[in-house]
Amino acid sequence: MGILKKFELSNKKLIVIALLMSIIGSLLRGTDLGIPVLNLIFGNFIGTAGGFTAFPLFNWFIFPIAGYIWGQYFIRAKDKGEFFEF
Known part of the structure; x- marks a missing residue:
């Protein structure tokens, strides 16, 4: 997360990176690399x-990306109570 903040990526790019990581992680889950270490x-x-x-x-x-983006909007909300109302 710190590396991504250092590059000052937009929220859209962060979401794309997180989605790609999730897809890659799902596809590679349970892979055996052949070397125990x-x-x-x-x-x-x-x-x-x-x-x-x-x-x-x-x-x-x-999940950390979603929390980071949600936090950005929450910090900028003028009325915190209204922020939670739908």
Whole structure:
């Protein structure tokens, strides 16, 4: 997230990056790289066969991006109570 903030990407670009990461993570979930150490390392990013984690980065990165964008709108809202009304 810090790297993306450093590049000052627009919200649309952040959403596209998060969606692409989520799609890639879903497609690669459970992949076996053939080397146990690589499975453990890359398991934190894509959820490999031997390095299983419940929250691989690629699948879950969309949630911090959504919170970041929501927070930008919430901070700018003049009336916080009205912001939550539909």
